[in-house]
Amino acid sequence: MSSSKFYAAESSSDTEDSSSSDDDETPVTTSRSKPTTQRVYLLSDDEVETQRVVRSGKEKRWEGLQDIIKLMQNARKIRDMSRLADEFDNLCKLYVKSKNVILKEGIPRFYTRNLVETEDYINELWQDKEFRKKTSKLNSKALGSIRQKLRKYLRDFETQVADYRANPDVDEKPGEGADQDDSDEESEGEKETVQDIDTFLSSPIRSAPVVDPKAQYDDDDDDDDDSWLNDSDSFTDESDEGEAGGKQLTADYFLKKVKDDGGEKAKKKDRQRDTKSKKKDEDWEEVKRVGKAKVTLFDKDTEITHVVVLKKLSEIILNRGRRSTVRKEQVDLLKQLRQVAEDNDLGPAMAIRITFDLVSAYFDYNSKILDCMKSEPWNDVLQFVEEVLDSLEEHPDIAIGENISQESENVADKAAGYRLNGSPVVMVEKLHSEYIKILQNSDAHSTEYVKHLREESRVINIINKLRRHVERIGSSQNICNTYMLMVEYVYYKYDHKAVLQDVVPGDKVESTESQETSSDVMKNLCQYIYTKDSSDRLRTRAILHHIYHHCLHDRWYEARDLMLMSHLQETIHFSDVPTQIIYNRTMVQLGLCAFRRGLMKEAHNALVDIQSTGRAKELLAQGLLLQRQGERISPEQEKVEKRRQIPFHMHINLELLECVYLVSAMLLEIPYVAAHEFDARRRMISKQFHHQLRVSERQSLLGPPDNMREHVVAAAKALKMGDFRACLRFVINDKMNNKVWNLFNNKEGVVKMLETKIKEESLCTYLFTYSQFYDNISLDWFASMFELDRASCHRIISRLIINEELSASWDEPSSSLVLHRTDPTRLQNMAIQLGEKVSTLVDINERILEARAGGGGFQNYRQDQGYQGNRYQGNRGTGNYSSNRSGGYQGNRGSGYQGQRSGYQGNRGGGGYHGGYGDSYGGYRKDGYKAR
Numbered sequence: 037m038s039s040s041k042f043y044a045a046e047s048s049s050d051t052e053d054s055s056s057s058d059d060d061e062t063p064v065t066t067s068r069s070k071p072t073t074q075r076v077y078l079l080s081d082d083e084v085e086t087q088r089v090v091r092s093g094k095e096k097r098w099e100g101l102q103d104i105i106k107l108m109q110n111a112r113k114i115r116d117m118s119r120l121a122d123e124f125d126n127l128c129k130l131y132v133k134s135k136n137v138i139l140k141e142g143i144p145r146f147y148t149r150n151l152v153e154t155e156d157y158i159n160e161l162w163q164d165k166e167f168r169k170k171t172s173k174l175n176s177k178a179l180g181s182i183r184q185k186l187r188k189y190l191r192d193f194e195t196q197v198a199d200y201r202a203n204p205d206v207d208e209k210p211g212e213g214a215d216q217d218d219s220d221e222e223s224e225g226e227k228e229t230v231q232d233i234d235t236f237l238s239s240p241i242r243s244a245p246v247v248d249p250k251a252q253y254d255d256d257d258d259d260d261d262d263s264w265l266n267d268s269d270s271f272t273d274e275s276d277e278g279e280a281g282g283k284q285l286t287a288d289y290f291l292k293k294v295k296d297d298g299g300e301k302a303k304k305k306d307r308q309r310d311t312k313s314k315k316k317d318e319d320w321e322e323v324k325r326v327g328k329a330k331v332t333l334f335d336k337d338t339e340i341t342h343v344v345v346l347k348k349l350s351e352i353i354l355n356r357g358r359r360s361t362v363r364k365e366q367v368d369l370l371k372q373l374r375q376v377a378e379d380n381d382l383g384p385a386m387a388i389r390i391t392f393d394l395v396s397a398y399f400d401y402n403s404k405i406l407d408c409m410k411s412e413p414w415n416d417v418l419q420f421v422e423e424v425l426d427s428l429e430e431h432p433d434i435a436i437g438e439n440i441s442q443e444s445e446n447v448a449d450k451a452a453g454y455r456l457n458g459s460p461v462v463m464v465e466k467l468h469s470e471y472i473k474i475l476q477n478s479d480a481h482s483t484e485y486v487k488h489l490r491e492e493s494r495v496i497n498i499i500n501k502l503r504r505h506v507e508r509i510g511s512s513q514n515i516c517n518t519y520m521l522m523v524e525y526v527y528y529k530y531d532h533k534a535v536l537q538d539v540v541p542g543d544k545v546e547s548t549e550s551q552e553t554s555s556d557v558m559k560n561l562c563q564y565i566y567t568k569d570s571s572d573r574l575r576t577r578a579i580l581h582h583i584y585h586h587c588l589h590d591r592w593y594e595a596r597d598l599m600l601m602s603h604l605q606e607t608i609h610f611s612d613v614p615t616q617i618i619y620n621r622t623m624v625q626l627g628l629c630a631f632r633r634g635l636m637k638e639a640h641n642a643l644v645d646i647q648s649t650g651r652a653k654e655l656l657a658q659g660l661l662l663q664r665q666g667e668r669i670s671p672e673q674e675k676v677e678k679r680r681q682i683p684f685h686m687h688i689n690l691e692l693l694e695c696v697y698l699v700s701a702m703l704l705e706i707p708y709v710a711a712h713e714f715d716a717r718r719r720m721i722s723k724q725f726h727h728q729l730r731v732s733e734r735q736s737l738l739g740p741p742d743n744m745r746e747h748v749v750a751a752a753k754a755l756k757m758g759d760f761r762a763c764l765r766f767v768i769n770d771k772m773n774n775k776v777w778n779l780f781n782n783k784e785g786v787v788k789m790l791e792t793k794i795k796e797e798s799l800c801t802y803l804f805t806y807s808q809f810y811d812n813i814s815l816d817w818f819a820s821m822f823e824l825d826r827a828s829c830h831r832i833i834s835r836l837i838i839n840e841e842l843s844a845s846w847d848e849p850s851s852s853l854v855l856h857r858t859d860p861t862r863l864q865n866m867a868i869q870l871g872e873k874v875s876t877l878v879d880i881n882e883r884i885l886e887a888r889a890g891g892g893g894f895q896n897y898r899q900d901q902g903y904q905g906n907r908y909q910g911n912r913g914t915g916n917y918s919s920n921r922s923g924g925y926q927g928n929r930g931s932g933y934q935g936q937r938s939g940y941q942g943n944r945g946g947g948g949y950h951g952g953y954g955d956s957y958g959g960y961r962k963d964g965y966k967a968r
Contacts, residue, residue, distance in 0.1 A: 094141055097133075100130055101144070101147060104126050105146065108127065118174055118178040121178045121181055121185075143193070145200070151190060151197065158182060158186060162179065162183060169482070333376060334376070340376060340382070342382055345373065345382060346389075349370075349390060349393065352370060352373070367401065373390055374387065374390040385431075385434055386448075388428070389456055391423065392463070395417055398417045399470065401413060408474045408477045414470070418495075421498055422497075424463070425460065425501040428505055429505060432508070433454060435455050435509075436458050438457070440456065464502050464518075467498065468499075468524065471491070471492075471495055473679075476678070485685075489685060506518045512568045513569070513571075519561040519562075519565055520574055520577065523558065527584050528686050531554035531555065534553040538555075538589065538590075538591065562578045565578040566579075573615065576611060576615055577615055579598065580619055581618070581622075583598050587625035590629055590782075591629075592626075592638075595626060614680060617656065617682070620646060623643075624643065624646055627639045627641075627696065627700075628692075631696045634789045636704055639697075640697065640701055640704055647724060652693060652694075653690060658687050658688070659681075660678065660681075691744060692776050694744070695776045696776075697722075699767065701722035701725035702748060702751065703794070704721050705752075706752055707804060710756065710800075728749050732749045747767065748766075748767070751763045751764075751766035751794075763798065768787055768791070798822060799832055803836065807842065807844070807857075808861050811854070813852060814851065815830060815852060818833070818853075833846075833853060834846070843857070
């Protein structure tokens with residue numbers, strides 16, 4: 037007998053009575069069949085409660101895409117770019133998995149809409165500069181990543197995106213939306229269910245034989261299941277009713293029944309609303325209680341007097357520094373106490389007393405040394421300090437100082453004179469250090485840093501108020517400290533009026549420009565510190581700041597004289613680290629000033645100590661070097677170094693500094709090398725410059741110069757050949773102007789000076805290199821070749837003759853230079869070097885043979901002749917060496933004949949002396965001396 041899946045086994049919720057009645061009415065098919073109870077497919081209570089939903093493959097894929105799209109919408113709402121990027125990747129992966137369905141059904145419109153909305157959102161955020169500045173690095177990186185991915189991804193959807201943008205309001209096709217999918221699928225399922233039931237009921241079946249549902253389920257596909265199997269509860273309930281009524285089954289029996297849960301849902305929502313409103317009311321009451329529980333300083337009946345306020349002030353101050361003390365609460369209490377004192381008119385002395393402690397509490401607000409104040413407390417501190425200084429200026433009868441003890445303070449009796457313990461100078465010094473700390477912790481390239489820089493005028497105004505106060509009643513040391521604070525904000529600023537005052541005579545200066553300039557302010561403040569200061573530290577810093585200001589305005593000789601008279605270069609090593617940093621900055625400005633004045637030798641001497649170490653950034657406190665000599669510095673040392681850093685607006689451009697040093701070294705080194713090409717005692721003027729030349733020579737392929745160093749090296753090579761035009765092209769061009777020369781205040785003057793210097797040094801280099809090939813040279817020819825006037829050419833060549841650097845003389849009638857040609861030519865120098873090498877090699881071989889013959893003849897020979905390390909040094913170049921010329925070998929054998937290398941170091945390029953000698957001498961060491 038055939039079985040049908042419409043009659044499944046009874047559920048576990050049916051009673052035994054109903055099962056027994058079924059047995060009575062239902063005949064057993066065969067005697068061999070198993071009992072009905074053993075073949076019942078039992079369902080647990082949990083399985084009965086859960087509804088099974090049968091969906092097609094299209095519906096599953098569409099729902100998965102829509103779930104991810106919802107997550108992307110949520111990420112866009114909260115601006116979580118990292119989450120948005122992850123969900124976009126998931127969406128792309130699921131789209132690839134759904135390729136078969138999409139090829140059959142087409143790209144859904146909701147998918148295109150999501151791509152368009154995401155693209156518009158990303159482009160909007162990309163143009164929002166405020167968001168990109170404020171967002172985190174992770175969010176910013178994710179924004180750029182998803183923007184790039186989306187642009188590539190949309191290339192495959194150009195047609196769909198264009199259609200959507202043209203008609204964004206067109207409804208979606210049936211089957212694309214989530215709601216439409218459910219309704220359409222349900223309606224189709226109902227139609228199929230009705231048709232199946234009608235065909236089934238055509239056969240008269242009154243009872244349901246027990247069948248095994250597992251086999252039936254396994255044979256059917258999930259996508260083809262009928263929707264009537266979705267509700268197991270309704271199936272079991274309706275089966276009971278059908279059995280009770282004689283098993284008369286109709287089509288309505290198998291259809292879904294919609295439960296009317298509207299009333300219950302409405303009741304649940306009402307209950308949730310009531311609960312939320314109660315919670316809000318409770319929260320509101322709690323907030324009210326917190327507001328009412330605010331600490332009150334005094335009872336209602338307490339009489340506010342000076343004694344009561346001072347007692348409460350002492351109680352608050354005693355809690356300062358304790359672990360259980362909350363700093364913010366202490367600040368609030370002091371503010372409240374200050375307001376109480378003002379409301380009860382307790383006098384200006386009491387307000388100043390409380391404000392002093394309030395400002396101190398603000399300075400103690402941050403527990404860490406490196407942390408700086410936030411903007412709100414910082415503005416409060418500025419306001420309170422201004423109020424204190426204004427009050428002291430309005431009431432000159434108030435005496436305040438550190439020498440007044442707290443026991444002798446008087447804040448109540450005006451007739452006896454107000455007396456307060458405190459120091460406005462110390463308070464403003466703390467304010468200055470806090471301001472520097474704020475600048476150190478701010479991003480130098482942000483608008484926040486510019487905002488803090490605008491507050492500098494407010495800080496200077498406070499220092500001026502303090503200056504007027506200390507000049508009236510302060511001691512000389514307090515005046516020096518206040519003047520030093522003013523100098524800190526003046527010395528590094530360029531004043532155009534001061535430059536005009538130096539250039540234009542005093543009687544021609546207009547009335548608008550005859551006002552007090554920064555140079556006058558620096559002179560008055562520093563001279564007072566020179567004479568009145570009792571500590572060496574303030575005087576030293578004042579001298580260095582004064583020199584810095586002189587250099588900034590190109591007053592080279594005044595700055596040089598002040599530096600030499602102070603003898604700071606001899607005692608600066610005993611000063612503290614911040615003072616040494618100021619000294620380094622001052623020496624750098626000295627070098628830059630000398631360069632602008634055309635004094636290349638002085639500029640090089642001032643900059644060589646800073647540039648030769650390779651730690652200019654650290655020595656100038658403009659950055660941290662986390663490794664010293666290959667070892668990483670400790671965290672404690674790193675914190676100390678951060679506290680010493682100079683604010684960004686006071687930095688000296690390091691690339692400008694290096695360029696000035698290399699150019700000055702080039703103008704000194706190239707003529708010197710040309711003049712002493714065959715000099716055995718030639719020394720290097722700049723090791724760093726020679727290092728750059730060697731790096732350039734080691735390169736196998738040389739292209740056009742790219743950075744600043746390559747430009748200077750290329751200019752040096754051109755200068756060595758006497759080609760000043762090529763040298764000028766490498767030193768002065770658009771790229772170098774933008775990087776270096778435009779940073780000078782007087783750019784045109786610096787460029788003009790460089791042109792003149794390069795022409796002059798090219799003339800000197802040309803004479804040193806090619807003078808041996810000339811008998812005489814006309815002065816007019818020099819002037820036309822190097823584009824200099826006759827007077828300049830005559831001055832330069834005369835200086836070389838006076839300094840004995842050039843063997844020549846002037847022929848005045850013909851205005852020509854007569855060259856004496858006393859120096860050996862290049863070929864003669866190479867021949868002399870070859871002779872020296874051969875004679876040295878023969879002598880060494882003779883000593884090797886004598887030592888191998890036995891008897892220690894070499895040692896006896898050395899003792900007889902006497903040991904002199906440099907015995908034949910005075911005879912080089914003549915070839916007249918004595919028979920004992922190698923007697924100095926023994927003393928220098930450990931350094932590989934290093935004692936004699938100094939005599940021939942300059943001749944490596946001339947004749948290959950160093951290489952040839954090293955080969956023969958190295959063999960001797962291996963076979964002879966080392967074996968010995």
